[in-house]
Amino acid sequence: MAQFGLFIQQMVNGLSIGGVYGLSAIGYALIYSVFGFSNFVHGEFTMVGAFVALFTASSLNAPFAVSVLAGMAGAAITAVLVERVAYSPLQNRRAPSLYFFVSAMGMSILLQNLGIVTLGATFRTFPLKLPIETIRFGNISVGAIDILTFFLSICGVFLLEAILKYTRTGRAIRAVAYDSYAASLMGINISRTSMAVFLLAGLLAGLSGVLRGVSYTIYPTMGSIVIKIWVCAILGGLGSVSGAFVGGILLGVIETLVSGYISSSYRDVFTFVLLIAVLLIRPAGLMGKTVEEKA
Amino acid sequence: MSYWEGLAITAGINVIMVLGVTVLLGFTGLFTFGHAGFVAIGAYVSALASLKLGTPLPVSLLLGVLATVLCTLPIGFPTLRLKGEYFVVASLGVGEIIGRLIENFDSITGGARGLPGIPVKTDLWVTLAFVALCVWLVSNFRRSKYGRNCEAIRDNEMAASCIGINPFKYKMIALIISGALGGLGGGLLAHYVGLLSPSMFGIARSTDMTIMVIFGGLGSITGSVVATIILSILPEFLRFAAEWRLVFYGVAVIALMIVRPSGLFGNKELSFDFLKRLTRRPITGVRNSGNGESSDGQ
Numbered sequence: 001m002a003q004f005g006l007f008i009q010q011m012v013n014g015l016s017i018g019g020v021y022g023l024s025a026i027g028y029a030l031i032y033s034v035f036g037f038s039n040f041v042h043g044e045f046t047m048v049g050a051f052v053a054l055f056t057a058s059s060l061n062a063p064f065a066v067s068v069l070a071g072m073a074g075a076a077i078t079a080v081l082v083e084r085v086a087y088s089p090l091q092n093r094r095a096p097s098l099y100f101f102v103s104a105m106g107m108s109i110l111l112q113n114l115g116i117v118t119l120g121a122t123f124r125t126f127p128l129k130l131p132i133e134t135i136r137f138g139n140i141s142v143g144a145i146d147i148l149t150f151f152l153s154i155c156g157v158f159l160l161e162a163i164l165k166y167t168r169t170g171r172a173i174r175a176v177a178y179d180s181y182a183a184s185l186m187g188i189n190i191s192r193t194s195m196a197v198f199l200l201a202g203l204l205a206g207l208s209g210v211l212r213g214v215s216y217t218i219y220p221t222m223g224s225i226v227i228k229i230w231v232c233a234i235l236g237g238l239g240s241v242s243g244a245f246v247g248g249i250l251l252g253v254i255e256t257l258v259s260g261y262i263s264s265s266y267r268d269v270f271t272f273v274l275l276i277a278v279l280l281i282r283p284a285g286l287m288g289k290t291v292e293e294k295a
Numbered sequence: 296m297s298y299w300e301g302l303a304i305t306a307g308i309n310v311i312m313v314l315g316v317t318v319l320l321g322f323t324g325l326f327t328f329g330h331a332g333f334v335a336i337g338a339y340v341s342a343l344a345s346l347k348l349g350t351p352l353p354v355s356l357l358l359g360v361l362a363t364v365l366c367t368l369p370i371g372f373p374t375l376r377l378k379g380e381y382f383v384v385a386s387l388g389v390g391e392i393i394g395r396l397i398e399n400f401d402s403i404t405g406g407a408r409g410l411p412g413i414p415v416k417t418d419l420w421v422t423l424a425f426v427a428l429c430v431w432l433v434s435n436f437r438r439s440k441y442g443r444n445c446e447a448i449r450d451n452e453m454a455a456s457c458i459g460i461n462p463f464k465y466k467m468i469a470l471i472i473s474g475a476l477g478g479l480g481g482g483l484l485a486h487y488v489g490l491l492s493p494s495m496f497g498i499a500r501s502t503d504m505t506i507m508v509i510f511g512g513l514g515s516i517t518g519s520v521v522a523t524i525i526l527s528i529l530p531e532f533l534r535f536a537a538e539w540r541l542v543f544y545g546v547a548v549i550a551l552m553i554v555r556p557s558g559l560f561g562n563k564e565l566s567f568d569f570l571k572r573l574t575r576r577p578i579t580g581v582r583n584s585g586n587g588e589s590s591d592g593q
Binding site for chain 1: 326373374376377378380381383384385387388389391392395396398399498502506509538539541542544545546547548549551552553556
């Protein structure tokens with residue numbers, strides 16, 4: 001019976017981590033589904049969000065909700081700036097996605113090291129003043145922040161899908177994702193739509209960064225999690241936002257189970273072996289759309 | 296060993312490793328983030344051969360290369376069928392898996408504590424000899440049927456397969472050569488630094504090598520060599536700037552993509568033809584088509 005309890009606790013832990021991954025992966029998948037490249041800088045968006053929230057909370061003594069919103073705003077502004085500086089020049093020239101990818105890598109290196117130089121590489125903790133820290137159901141304990149993260153992830157998915165479906169900007173985004181050239185011919189301002197996409201992705205990234213920073217620690221290279229986010233997005237199917245969320249949950253659960261039952265040092269090995277297996281068996285991921293390559 | 300010698304050896308070893316990425320990325324179009332894994336295999340196997348078996352340097356290097364090549368086979372079969380984006384992630388995974396495995400088998404490899412005490416046998420002449428050999432081999436490969444087929448696959452895989460080129464076969468050949476070069480570089484690295492640790496072979500290393508190829512220009516051997524030398528030596532000169540170095544590096548990469556994405560040399564090569572043309576005297580009455588053009592390596 002104790003074994004079962006342990007298993008449930010592991011599952012809960014896995015879902016907690018999965019919620020963090022999922023929230024980060026949603027914004028990432030949005031950019032992929034619209035622009036068709038892996039936005040490596042996404043990790044840095046989360047980092048900026050976490051640091052902005054940290055500073056508003058510690059230096060300005062803002063209440064928690066305000067810090068979260070400030071973090072989201074900071075990340076969103078960063079995202080739009082990155083889009084303007086690093087991506088739109090390439091977009092205007094219809095560069096192949098390889099160039100975007102390399103530009104993203106460069107931006108990631110730049111932001112990470114800018115963070116290290118200006119903020120210092122120390123790990124910081126968020127000054128949290130929540131009344132409830134941990135909730136217990138019998139023998140199972142789960143952090144209040146983890147529940148909040150999971151809940152916000154799901155909200156994020158639904159909100160994003162709603163925006164994409166029911167707002168004008170959302171329709172413009174979907175049009176650009178489908179065929180940017182045709183969309184521009186129909187009078188959609190590609191430039192503005194790109195900024196909108198990055199704004200949305202930045203907001204989500206900021207939120208995930210803040211929550212992750214609160215649950216764990218905040219440091220300039222926390223953006224290196226983007227590789228795991230990439231794996232989540234692929235597991236769930238590149239091009240599907242809800243798939244990325246599912247992929248995030250799945251990754252969190254698998255990681256935790258492997259750590260707990262097999263070995264924590266083999267955890268990353270398992271993750272990548274699983275990834276390769278998924279890519280071989282079902283390359284579109286769990287919920288992705290299979291796209292045939294055109295000549 | 297003087298400071299400049301050390302710098303030259305480091306640049307030379309980097310060139311050999313980056314040539315491996317050139318074959319895979321520049322010629323065949325396979326973007327890889329796992330090359331450091333091949334380097335690690337070559338490094339550790341050759342180091343262990345020297346340490347445990349006491350073999351001389353050439354034998355150790357050979358064992359390292361053989362081990363790496365053997366590993367490329369089970370890696371290539373599942374991953375080379377994946378397209379584009381997915382191959383990149385798979386290569387990343389492979390690099391990470393190799394790194395973790397090295398960490399975990401610490402009774403043999405020393406794990407995260409490292410593998411010390413490797414005899415330092417790499418010197419400037421050894422390095423230069425291997426660099427010359429590798430550049431010669433790779434340029435021969437490029438001019439051969441194999442190289443042309445790889446470039447065809449890079450340019451348009453579907454069209455290449457339509458005219459009878461088996462993409463998987465040539466991708467596998469490219470991967471094997473890439474692995475061999477990486478393993479050789481790793482072996483030389485091990486016998487130069489004298490100490491190995493898994494942290495030397497992570498994603499950052501793979502990313503650096505890939506960026507060097509892109510800087511130089513995809514598909515250009517000259518470009519890869521020159522870019523690698525520049526990017527190996529430049530950090531030393533910028534040492535005073537400490538952490539800002541990497542910030543500038545990031546800026547440089549972004550600027551490169553915006554201003555000159557084809558890299559320093561595009562896909563052109565420096566060849567003996569070009570040098571001959573510089574010394575050719577113009578025939579009177581006939582206009583020269585202009586000096587200073589580099590010709591394709593044909």
